[in-house]
Amino acid sequence: MKYTRKAAPAAVAALALTLTACAQSDREDGGDAGSGGGDVKDTITFGAAGAPELFDPYYATDGETFRVTRQMMEGLVGIKPGTAEIQPELAESWEPSADGKTWTFKLRQGVKFWDGEPFNAEAVCYNFERMSDQNEVAQGGPAGYWADVMGGFKSDGAAALYQGCEATDESTAVIKISRSTSKFPTALSLDSFSMQSPKALKEGDANNVTKQGDGFGYPAYAKNPVGTGPYKLDKYDEGNKTVTLVRNDDYWGEKAKTAKLVFKIIPDESTRRQELEAGSIDGYDLPNPADWGGLEQAGNQVLIRPAFNIMYVGLNPKKNPKLKDLKVRQALYYALNREQLVKTQLPEGAKVATQFMPDTVSGFNKDLQPYAYDKAKAQQLLKEAGAEGMTLQFAYPSEVSRPYMPDPQKIYEALRADLEAVGIKVQVVTAPWNGGYLDTVDNGGYDAWLLGWTGDYDSPDNFIGTFFGNLKANDFQTSVTSYGAQLSKDLEAADAIVDEAERAAAYEKVNQQIMEQDLPGLAISHSPPALVVSEKVKGLTPSPLTAETFSSVTVEK
Amino acid sequence: MIRFIVRRLLQMVGVVVILSLLVFAWLKALPGGTVSALLGERATPERRAALEKALGLDQPIYVQYWEFVKRAVRGEFGASTGVQPGTDAFDVFLTRFPATIELAVCALVLAIVLGIPLGYLAARRRASLFDNTSIVFSLIGIAVPVFFLAFLLKYWFAVKLQWLPVSGRQDPGIDATRVTGFFVLDGLLTREFDASWDALKHLILPSLALATIPFAVIFRITRASVLEVLDEDYVRTAESKGLTNRIIRGRHVLRNALLPVVTTIGLQTGGLLVGAVLTERVFSWGGLGDALAIAFQRRDYAVLQVCILMAAVTYVVINLLVDIAYAVIDPRVRTR
Numbered sequence: 001m002k003y004t005r006k007a008a009p010a011a012v013a014a015l016a017l018t019l020t021a022c023a024q025s026d027r028e029d030g031g032d033a034g035s036g037g038g039d040v041k042d043t044i045t046f047g048a049a050g051a052p053e054l055f056d057p058y059y060a061t062d063g064e065t066f067r068v069t070r071q072m073m074e075g076l077v078g079i080k081p082g083t084a085e086i087q088p089e090l091a092e093s094w095e096p097s098a099d100g101k102t103w104t105f106k107l108r109q110g111v112k113f114w115d116g117e118p119f120n121a122e123a124v125c126y127n128f129e130r131m132s133d134q135n136e137v138a139q140g141g142p143a144g145y146w147a148d149v150m151g152g153f154k155s156d157g158a159a160a161l162y163q164g165c166e167a168t169d170e171s172t173a174v175i176k177i178s179r180s181t182s183k184f185p186t187a188l189s190l191d192s193f194s195m196q197s198p199k200a201l202k203e204g205d206a207n208n209v210t211k212q213g214d215g216f217g218y219p220a221y222a223k224n225p226v227g228t229g230p231y232k233l234d235k236y237d238e239g240n241k242t243v244t245l246v247r248n249d250d251y252w253g254e255k256a257k258t259a260k261l262v263f264k265i266i267p268d269e270s271t272r273r274q275e276l277e278a279g280s281i282d283g284y285d286l287p288n289p290a291d292w293g294g295l296e297q298a299g300n301q302v303l304i305r306p307a308f309n310i311m312y313v314g315l316n317p318k319k320n321p322k323l324k325d326l327k328v329r330q331a332l333y334y335a336l337n338r339e340q341l342v343k344t345q346l347p348e349g350a351k352v353a354t355q356f357m358p359d360t361v362s363g364f365n366k367d368l369q370p371y372a373y374d375k376a377k378a379q380q381l382l383k384e385a386g387a388e389g390m391t392l393q394f395a396y397p398s399e400v401s402r403p404y405m406p407d408p409q410k411i412y413e414a415l416r417a418d419l420e421a422v423g424i425k426v427q428v429v430t431a432p433w434n435g436g437y438l439d440t441v442d443n444g445g446y447d448a449w450l451l452g453w454t455g456d457y458d459s460p461d462n463f464i465g466t467f468f469g470n471l472k473a474n475d476f477q478t479s480v481t482s483y484g485a486q487l488s489k490d491l492e493a494a495d496a497i498v499d500e501a502e503r504a505a506a507y508e509k510v511n512q513q514i515m516e517q518d519l520p521g522l523a524i525s526h527s528p529p530a531l532v533v534s535e536k537v538k539g540l541t542p543s544p545l546t547a548e549t550f551s552s553v554t555v556e557k
Numbered sequence: 558m559i560r561f562i563v564r565r566l567l568q569m570v571g572v573v574v575i576l577s578l579l580v581f582a583w584l585k586a587l588p589g590g591t592v593s594a595l596l597g598e599r600a601t602p603e604r605r606a607a608l609e610k611a612l613g614l615d616q617p618i619y620v621q622y623w624e625f626v627k628r629a630v631r632g633e634f635g636a637s638t639g640v641q642p643g644t645d646a647f648d649v650f651l652t653r654f655p656a657t658i659e660l661a662v663c664a665l666v667l668a669i670v671l672g673i674p675l676g677y678l679a680a681r682r683r684a685s686l687f688d689n690t691s692i693v694f695s696l697i698g699i700a701v702p703v704f705f706l707a708f709l710l711k712y713w714f715a716v717k718l719q720w721l722p723v724s725g726r727q728d729p730g731i732d733a734t735r736v737t738g739f740f741v742l743d744g745l746l747t748r749e750f751d752a753s754w755d756a757l758k759h760l761i762l763p764s765l766a767l768a769t770i771p772f773a774v775i776f777r778i779t780r781a782s783v784l785e786v787l788d789e790d791y792v793r794t795a796e797s798k799g800l801t802n803r804i805i806r807g808r809h810v811l812r813n814a815l816l817p818v819v820t821t822i823g824l825q826t827g828g829l830l831v832g833a834v835l836t837e838r839v840f841s842w843g844g845l846g847d848a849l850a851i852a853f854q855r856r857d858y859a860v861l862q863v864c865i866l867m868a869a870v871t872y873v874v875i876n877l878l879v880d881i882a883y884a885v886i887d888p889r890v891r892t893r
Contacts, residue, residue, distance in 0.1 A: 050851075061596075136611070215591075241726075466599075
């Protein structure tokens with residue numbers, strides 16, 4: 001025993017020495033990365049609520065991943081800062097054929113990927129072929145946005161929207177699609193469809209997604225992507241929960257104003273706030289609406305994004321046949337005091353919805369008026385429908401907060417009180433968001449439910465098309481209604497119109513029809529999400545699509 | 558002794574096998590799941606079916622379990638879907654475990670270094686002002702919720718005074734080299750002493766918050782145990798023999814009083830090593846507790862499984878170590 005005691009410290013010392021000999025610092029000396037001038041910082045540190053899932057945006061569907069990849073990657077089509085409108089990015093212009101099935105993209109010249117590979121028409125076609133030609137595993141899950149937008153992959157043949165790409169010359173790429181749709185070209189602004197280096201994609205075996213247990217395994221490329229953007233990936237320190245990007249000095253456009261961009265992952269909202277107060281981060285996403293006032297008083301800038309979402313109450317006429325009667329659905333709508341809900345339960349800038357899309361989307365019908373709160377009318381309509389005192393099973397989710405629905409329970413309580421006030425017997429149901437709620441909604445298990453949607457790109461199809469388009473399987477079960485089939489056809493017809501103005505007019509009509517004659521559900525409100533930055537941050541434009549870019553941002557010292 | 562250790566380790570295998578079955582059944586029985594978590598609002602019946610097929614979730618449960626066992630034997634636990642998507646769940650565990658160990662060790666050292674001497678002193682000066690004050694403090698330690706204490710500590714020391722960082726394990730600007738995943742140690746090994754110092758500063762507040770409960774428990778057990786031993790006949794005998802205070806306290810009082818304290822420390826260590834969910838969350842500490850919280854929220858079953866199974870292994874190993882420590886302190890156990 002005594003021997004061991006004496007030997008122990010010596011052993012530890014020996015071990016430490018050995019390890020010291022093995023381990024060596026990779027750090028470069030003289031770490032003064034300063035190139036941002038005298039009065040601005042050389043690093044922006046932003047507090048993110050979650051970790052990016054991977055760095056190949058094609059296989060991602062979550063905002064935390066896109067927040068990072070957006071700084072590094074660009075698509076053919078970009079988004080005009082502060083709006084949902086598209087603008088040229090890697091393509092300088094585009095032109096559809098008369099039937100809307102052939103799209104010719106004129107590409108920006110002189111652009112290079114970080115690995116030195118040229119960006120040209122061949123690279124574009126390589127990217128599209130890569131996105132279309134996915135194995136069965138990737139088709140089932142990770143290639144989510146492609147599946148959503150294109151409705152199929154190469155193996156689906158003519159059923160898929162994307163039908164091929166041709167590089168007619170160095171700077172002209174022609175993309176063929178199977179039918180005319182409003183998704184084109186706006187959907188190409190999605191981060192998932194960013195252009196990546198063909199050479200790096202090939203070398204990193206980028207399409208090799210495998211099933212690993214109950215999850216997906218990704219190839220090495222997904223950790224080390226190559227794009228064309230103003231920043232490039234420096235490192236993802238998983239142990240320290242930080243992602244570091246550095247300026248791409250060969251960027252084709254205006255170079256990033258700050259040399260380094262760090263995303264610090266801080267899941268807890270009050271901790272994000274304290275980090276900002278301590279000055280260790282320069283801003284963070286999704287401040288609690290209750291804190292907006294306090295944050296501003298402390299000298300920070302609360303940047304409110306124009307709302308690009310909708311919160312609604314879904315109705316299922318298949319589950320509760322009383323809901324097949326338009327008068328009942330209208331009665332429920334008149335019963336809701338949405339003005340008050342917006343004032344008391346939703347953040348500043350929230351609006352009462354007049355239709356199932358926000359006014360930032362083309363095809364929004366500005367002539368529609370909201371169903372005004374009218375208790376007597378609601379009771380009258382219920383009486384006419386013979387549904388006085390009807391029972392309604394109405395559900396809300398727990399363990400979740402969404403930009404359109406910051407506190408589901410409080411919102412639900414307000415709506416429920418309104419419904420009960422007109423004599424409806426509300427059966428309260430709740431389930432955790434990932435713990436049965438979404439499943440039950442999709443399986444048609446609730447009479448009525450609280451849910452919403454945040455748009456991905458500026459297209460009415462991305463809102464009402466998603467909700468009511470797929471007749472066979474939509475949550476609103478429009479297949480059992482008298483109007484469902486027609487509505488689905490009208491949506492398809494509007495989507496196929498090539499001329500933008502004509503298409504917008506058609507959608508405005510559909511919106512009117514949905515709200516006045518069909519009313520498949522109750523559109524409630526639009527809530528703007530916000531981000532907050534310190535007073536020293538300049539040049540950050542809030543985006544309705546939460547698509548902020550940091551290349552124009554500086555932070556004063 | 559060796560037979561004893563081997564037997565305990567074999568028992569551990571049994572525990573892990575049974576637990577894996579239970580955890581698997583429990584996770585599969587939960588409503589909702591990975592598919593909902595991955596698809597969110599964009600889930601449609603078609604997308605759900607496609608994803609379930611791609612993940613093999615449309616297979617009967619016993620087939621899924623058998624697949625899981627086959628993979629587990631090969632050392633593959635399935636890719637994480639929420640915490641670090643694409644990374645094998647066991648690698649997620651390995652990346653995160655050092656963070657939890659670092660924090661747990663720090664908190665435990667604080668709790669022991671403060672708890673045992675204070676407990677001993679409080680017992681020696683029973684009913685004194687010192688004794689009463691210490692008891693009140695230990696009660697506060699147990700009673701105040703960790704997240705509240707954490708909030709206050711961060712508010713005063715990080716936001717107001719700016720002496721210490723708010724959260725995280727290291728300032729990202731330091732650009733430290735990683736060797737073992739223990740940041741303080743890494744800095745020493747690579748001679749990046751500023752990195753070590755920074756990591757140490759990041760450790761202070763979370764360990765203080767985390768140490769309060771183990772401190773209170775160790776303090777109270779030590780105090781009670783010392784009081785009991787002080788009343789023993791052999792202590793009186795030792796005193797009457799005229800032995801020096803140092804020998805009486807060291808060899809007779811403390812050594813005997815420490816037995817229950819060691820058991821307590823063992824249990825506390827087990828608790829700390831499987832991850833402190835709340836403390837890690839509010840300090841953005843990338844350890845197991847943080848991983849567990851994210852895994853549960855996003856229904857990352859692979860990571861949940863591995864974390865729960867490894868928690869069981871950790872407990873068994875710690876218990877074993879406690880038993881060995883017993884043998885070292887108490888010769889009677891050795892001969893038994």
